[in-house]
Amino acid sequence: MEDxxxxxxxxxxxxxxxxxxxxxLLKKFAWNRIIGALESREQQIAQDKLQAQQAREAAEKIKSELDEKLAQIADEAAKKMAEAVKMGETQKEQLLAAAKEQSERLAEQAKAQIEAEKNKALSDVRGEIARVSVLAASKVIEQQLNEDAAKAVVDRVLAEVKAK
Known part of the structure; x- marks a missing residue:
């Protein structure tokens, strides 16, 4: 054991x-290749990191552009909604004005028609009164009666007119 x-x-x-x-032997044959491979790998990793950073920056830029476009679209949508509401209000006012005008015109036509019917009725009544008056006068003349008898005849004729 001592040995x-x-x-x-x-x-x-x-x-x-x-x-x-x-x-x-490692230095002569393998060391340069190993160091070269490690350096190549290190450069590849650095390049990949750079590309990843550039891709991240590009994605952030695209995101900010999309956010701006989204804000613009939202603003445009709000403006179009406001315009649509305003146009709806304008059309509502126009429709209300047209309906009011039409109702006023119909009311005027109705008034005119009522006035015409009234005038016709008055004309008919006047004609009837004239006819009755002529009839009463003719009956009074026919009978050559006194005043009391004429009054009675007129009252009877008026009763007949009322009955009709």
Missing amino acids: LLKPDYGVLALTVCNFLLLVY
């Missing part, structure tokens, strides 16, 4: 030589 605790300088020298030979 295991003592160093063997020959093995140690061979191990150091093997290690140095391995380092030399």
Whole structure:
């Protein structure tokens, strides 16, 4: 067991030589490729980070443009709604004015028709009164009666007219 605790300088020298030979061979054949691959990977990662940053900035720019367009659309929609409400109010006023005008015209026509009917009725009544008066006068003349008898005849004729 004691031999295991003592160093063997020959093995140690061979191990150091093997290690140095391995380092030399790695440096000569593999080290540059490994470093190149790592540097290439580092550049690729940096480039990917840059592209990601640019994509994020572009997305933020597009988002802000879309927000502006959305605000413009909302403003335009509000303006169009206000215009539509205003136009509706205008049309409402026009319809109300037209309806009022038509109702006034119909009322005037009705008044004119009532006046014409009234005049016709008055004309008919006047004609009837004239006819009755002529009839009464003719009966009074026919009978050549006194005043009391004429009064009685007129009253009788008026009663007949009322009965009709």
